[in-house]
Amino acid sequence: MAEKYLMKGNEALAEAAIRAGIDGYFGYPITPQSEVLEYFSKWLPRKGIAYVQAESEVSAINMVYGAGACGKRVMTSTSSPGFSLMQEGVSYIACAQIPCVLVNVQRGGPGLGTIQPSQGDYFQAVKGGGHGDYRLIVLTPNSVQEQADMVYKAFDLSEKYLNPVLILSDGALGQMMETVEFKEDYVRPEFDDSWATTGKMTNRGMNTITSLYIKPEDMEKKNFELQAKYKIIEENEVDYELCHMDDAEIGYIAYGLSSRIVKKAVDIAREQGIKVGLIRPKTVWPFPKDVIKKYSEQVKAYLSIEMSVGQMIEDVKLAIDCKIPVEHYGKTGGIVLSTEEIIEKTKDMLNKY
Amino acid sequence: MAETITKNGQEFDVVWKKPNLQKNDMHYCPGCAHGTLEKLLQEVIDEKGIQHQIIGVSPVGCAVFAYDYMNCDMQEAAHGRACALATGIKRVMPEHAVFTIQGDGDLASIGLAETLHACNRGESIIILFYNNAIYGMTGGQMAPTTLPGQITSSSPDGRDPKLSGMPLKVANIVKEFDGTCYVTRQAANNAVNARKLKKAIEKAVDNSLNNRGTSFIELVGNCPSGWKLTPVESYKWWEENMLKYYPLGDLKTEGGIK
Numbered sequence: 354m355a356e357k358y359l360m361k362g363n364e365a366l367a368e369a370a371i372r373a374g375i376d377g378y379f380g381y382p383i384t385p386q387s388e389v390l391e392y393f394s395k396w397l398p399r400k401g402i403a404y405v406q407a408e409s410e411v412s413a414i415n416m417v418y419g420a421g422a423c424g425k426r427v428m429t430s431t432s433s434p435g436f437s438l439m440q441e442g443v444s445y446i447a448c449a450q451i452p453c454v455l456v457n458v459q460r461g462g463p464g465l466g467t468i469q470p471s472q473g474d475y476f477q478a479v480k481g482g483g484h485g486d487y488r489l490i491v492l493t494p495n496s497v498q499e500q501a502d503m504v505y506k507a508f509d510l511s512e513k514y515l516n517p518v519l520i521l522s523d524g525a526l527g528q529m530m531e532t533v534e535f536k537e538d539y540v541r542p543e544f545d546d547s548w549a550t551t552g553k554m555t556n557r558g559m560n561t562i563t564s565l566y567i568k569p570e571d572m573e574k575k576n577f578e579l580q581a582k583y584k585i586i587e588e589n590e591v592d593y594e595l596c597h598m599d600d601a602e603i604g605y606i607a608y609g610l611s612s613r614i615v616k617k618a619v620d621i622a623r624e625q626g627i628k629v630g631l632i633r634p635k636t637v638w639p640f641p642k643d644v645i646k647k648y649s650e651q652v653k654a655y656l657s658i659e660m661s662v663g664q665m666i667e668d669v670k671l672a673i674d675c676k677i678p679v680e681h682y683g684k685t686g687g688i689v690l691s692t693e694e695i696i697e698k699t700k701d702m703l704n705k706y
Numbered sequence: 707m708a709e710t711i712t713k714n715g716q717e718f719d720v721v722w723k724k725p726n727l728q729k730n731d732m733h734y735c736p737g738c739a740h741g742t743l744e745k746l747l748q749e750v751i752d753e754k755g756i757q758h759q760i761i762g763v764s765p766v767g768c769a770v771f772a773y774d775y776m777n778c779d780m781q782e783a784a785h786g787r788a789c790a791l792a793t794g795i796k797r798v799m800p801e802h803a804v805f806t807i808q809g810d811g812d813l814a815s816i817g818l819a820e821t822l823h824a825c826n827r828g829e830s831i832i833i834l835f836y837n838n839a840i841y842g843m844t845g846g847q848m849a850p851t852t853l854p855g856q857i858t859s860s861s862p863d864g865r866d867p868k869l870s871g872m873p874l875k876v877a878n879i880v881k882e883f884d885g886t887c888y889v890t891r892q893a894a895n896n897a898v899n900a901r902k903l904k905k906a907i908e909k910a911v912d913n914s915l916n917n918r919g920t921s922f923i924e925l926v927g928n929c930p931s932g933w934k935l936t937p938v939e940s941y942k943w944w945e946e947n948m949l950k951y952y953p954l955g956d957l958k959t960e961g962g963i964k
Contacts, residue, residue, distance in 0.1 A: 377798045403797035407790070408823040415787040415820070419763070419794025422781050427798070445784050550779035550795070552758040552802055559728075561773045563782035 355534040362500040363388035363527040366430070366456065366520070369504035371396055372535050376425035377403035379416035381435060384468045385524035386458040389430040403427075410435040414442030414455075421451040422562040424546030426508055430456035432524070433474050434465060436482075443517060444483030448564035448575065452511035454504065455489070456520045458527040461687035469687025470524035472609060475664035478521050479638040486576050488583045490518040490590060491638040493608040497531035499635075505539055512544045514586055521637065523660070525610050525689070592635040593644055597623065601630030603699050604652040606645065606669050608634045611658050611690055618695040629699055637665065642672035653706040654678040656698060661685055678706055725749045726757075730774045737930040737937020739894040740768055740836055743807065744775050746894075746904045747834070750911055751778060759915070760803040761795050763788045765817070767809035768842045786817025789824035792831040796914075803914035805832035810851040811841040814874050818850075821876070828885025828963040830917040832910040835876065838929040839948060846932035850874040853951055858932070877924045877957055887919030887962035891954050893926045895944055899954070919962025926952045 360368065367389045370378070378397055380390040390406065397404035403420065407413035413429045420427045431439060436457045446453060459474050461467035476482075478491045490510050492503045500522060507518040553559045566572040594612075597619055598604065607615040612633040622629045632648065634641050649655070654677055657666035663681035670679050682698045684690050709720040725748035734740045751757055757778050764772035766785035773780035783791045788806035796804045813821050813835050824831065840858055841847040847860040851873045855864040865873075881889040888910055892903040903925060910921035926948050930940035 377794070379794060405793060405797060405827075408819055411787070412790040412793075412820050412823065415784065415790030416794035416797070418783070418787075419781060419791030420798040421794070422791075423761070423795055423798050425798040427794070441784055442787070449782075550761045550781055551799070552761060553777070553779050554758050559773075559777060560779045561782070562780070563773065565770060565782050 355537050357532045357534055359530055360497060360533050361388055361528060361530050362497045362522065363458065364392050365497045365501040365533045366504055367392035369501035369535060370428055370454070371400070373505045373508050373539065374426055374541050375402060375428060377420045377427040378429065379405045379407050379413040379420070379427070380429050381407050381410045381413050381431065383432045383435045385460055385470070385527050386430050386432040386435070386456070388527070389456065389458070410438040411442065414439040414446070417453050418442055418446050418449070418451060421446070421453040422449065422550050424544070424549030424551060428454035428456065430458065432458045432460045433462050433471070436474065436477065440477075440483035443489070444485050444487060445564045446517050447483070447487035447489065448485065448579070449562050450515040451517070451562065452515050453517050454507045454511055454520065455517055456522060459521065459523040461685065467687040468524060470526070470610060470660065470689065471685065471687055472523060472611060472660040473664070473685065474521070475637065475659065475661060478519055479640070479668070487579060488638055490514070490516055490586060491521050491636060492518065493521050493635060493637050494526060495609050495612045495633070497526070497529060497533045500526060501533050501535060505536060509542055510590065512542065514582060516582070516586070521609065523610050587639040590636060591639045591641050591643070593641040594633040594635060595644070596631040596633065598630035598632060598648055600628055601648070601651070602628040602653050603702055604648050604655045605629060605631045605658055606634070606655055606665070607631060607658040608637055608665070611660055614690045614692060615658050615695065618692040621692055622696050622699060625696070627696070627699060627703070640668050640672065645669060645672040649673040649677050652677065654680065654702050656702065657681050658690065658695065659683045660690065723752065726752050726777050727775050728777050732775060733771055734768065735931040737928065737940055739925070739927045741775070742894040742900060743834060743836060743903070743925055744772055746900065747805070747907055748776060750904065750907045754911065756803060756911070756915070759801065760805065760911070761799065763791045763795070763804070763806045765806070765808055765812050767812045769807040769809055769812070769836065772807050786812050786815070787820055788812065788817065789820040789829070789831070789833065793824050793827070793829050796829055796831050800917060803832065803911050805834060805914070807834045807836065809842065810835070810837045810839065810849045814850040814876050822880065825880040825920045825922060826883045826885050828919040830914050830919055831921070832914050833920065833922045835922065835924045836927050837924050837952065838927040838932065839873065840929045840932040842929045842932045846929070846934065853947055873951060875952070877922060880920070880922050881957040884961060884963050885920050886922055886958060887913050887960060888921040889958040890922070890956045891924045891926060891952055893949060893954055895928070895941055924952070926954065
């Protein structure tokens with residue numbers, strides 16, 4: 354049995370990264386993410402692992418670029434306004450195909466917003482965020498345990514596909530304390546770093562890491578190459594969890610913190626004899642389109658539940674080509690969802706459809 | 707023992723070797739000293755035999771295509787972010803020398819924060835700062851380093867210090883930081899100065915390999931196209947104006963965080 358720890362989500366994330374063999378962390382303080390940086394500041398220098406508290410998020414993401422392009426396991430973490438600042442670097446990293454792990458412990462926006470939890474950065478996470486045609490692999494934990502587990506997965510996926518992987522968390526998951534166990538049998542998969550800038554040896558040509566393709570034909574080719582990779586990721590890396598979907602008449606769709614509250618709502622509704630179920634995306638890109646499409650043959654309608662005014666709902670509608678009704682229930686600005694309101698909304702929908 | 711080569715049955719001492727740059731034509735305009743910087747840097751890499759132990763960063767601006775010329779591993783950076791990339795590289799590859807080649811728009815304007823903080827942390831990197839007092843690649847706009855009265859495409863009546871302040875002397879700023887171990891201003895307007903520049907690069911590479919702190923080499927350069935001058939006229943303007951405002955020489959030869 355692995356040892357159990359009582360930890361904050363932010364701390365569990367950092368500890369998992371150390372256990373996953375991180376080679377460098379570059380970050381900048383911002384609430385509600387700062388414990389990630391603080392945890393690393395304590396442990397990485399003691400272990401002789403690279404750690405820099407950068408002068409800004411802009412610098413932090415570019416330090417990730419530099420170190421990641423040397424084939425090292427590197428990450429940064431931030432919260433919403435900081436992730437906005439990083440978008441330039443994220444776009445460069447995506448094009449230059451540098452493996453790295455990014456963490457956004459979301460808070461309420463837009464603007465300076467609030468330090469309370471939110472899921473308002475969904476569009477930014479899955480639709481690009483920065484400029485150009487690129488995608489991030491986006492993992493969505495819903496517990497402190499998953500805050501840890503998904504770090505290993507994020508590093509492995511980023512190296513498998515030479516693509517930045519985003520862990521899309523939120524202020525509640527980052528700040529809450531729960532018990533967590535760390536993998537004891539984790540082995541880092543084999544990783545070919547022959548593309549990286551490690552110093553030009555005589556037995557190979559020079560390695561150049563760039564996102565500059567000044568000839569349009571070359572840029573187009575690069576884009577097609579990236580799109581081909583994204584297609585493979587969509588085919589292979591979709592991850593989700595199903596809860597009581599077998600006989601559900603209304604299907605809830607929720608990720609991250611929302612999915613925990615929705616699970617509770619499913620239990621309460623079932624006690625009242627209301628047949629509801631939950632599809633919980635564990636990856637929001639690639640999005641679990643197929644399973645949502647499959648259950649659209651069975652449920653009367655979907656209810657997309659997010660801590661935003663309705664962002665993921667667009668992907669739900671696209672997944673089913675708007676064949677059945679899809680409604681949104683959400684809270685925004687740092688307010689957390691209410692199970693009572695979810696059930697109220699469900700009853701309304703059952704009357705309607 | 708001097709290296710020799712045999713040609714037509716006769717033995718010659720090698721006094722100079724062409725730097726082992728990539729076989730690409732340089733895009734720099736006629737008369738521009740940018741290429742001289744890369745040639746000298748490659749000479750130093752070749753002579754020290756450290757091709758396997760050096761990584762370069764070339765950010766947006768005329769420096770960006772340096773990876774088409776330099777013969778070592780290179781990373782391209784976003785505008786202004788070279789020193790952040792170099793920090794990331796050096797922190798995970800401490801045995802390697804790491805250099806940036808940056809123009810004045812890149813280093814002194816959009817990337818000033820990254821530059822100053824890298825110097826202040828004493829990152830053991832080599833910052834090669836090509837200062838020609840203008841944005842070259844975008845067509846000759848005013849830079850933070852543009853001289854008072856200098857006409858550019860975005861200061862058509864000449865730089866007015868009341869509107870835009872005085873030219874930023876970055877070398878004078880970074881010499882004050884404990885983190886820098888070597889701060890010097892060099893030029894490449896003649897063979898003597900080019901040789902001095904090469905010596906400076908040699909020293910900076912040693913500093914980076916031995917993790918002594920930040921080396922900052924400002925190459926006071928020219929930009930015939932941006933200045934709207936012929937190569938010959940640009941040399942005259944370079945010597946009469948640039949070298950007067952940005953005097954050459956070492957500003958600091960020892961330092962670094964102990």
